[in-house]
Amino acid sequence: MADSRNQLVVQNARAALDQMKFEIAQELGITMSQDGYYGNMLTRDAGRIGGNITRRLVQMAEQQLSSGRQF
Template sequence: MPNNNKLLVPQARAAMEQFKYETAQELGIQIPQGGYMGDLPSRVNGSIGGLMVKKMIQTYQQQRAGQ
């Protein structure tokens, strides 16, 4: 199944994939070999994405607070 997500900064694709794996590991979720996550329940994928967004917002707030 193709990945239809379009990044605003295409050069960040590898970094975002790494971020996804790190976040899943932090949650104790094992990503299947090969990286295909379509067989994981939507609740699991949602928790990974939700934590990623939370971390991105936190980073942005910290950057803004430091200005």
């Protein structure tokens, strides 16, 4: 998520997404560096974290849509 090509629509969401990243990594038993350097992380682990973030965000959007709330 630190890639400069990834532009957030809501800039204030960065902290929430970073928190979600660390929570998911912890749930999966993946150790993440606190200093933001992920060069020693396995590609497979990074993919698992990203896939779970996407899955969770889709679930959140589905819940909002099913409750009739707009984004």
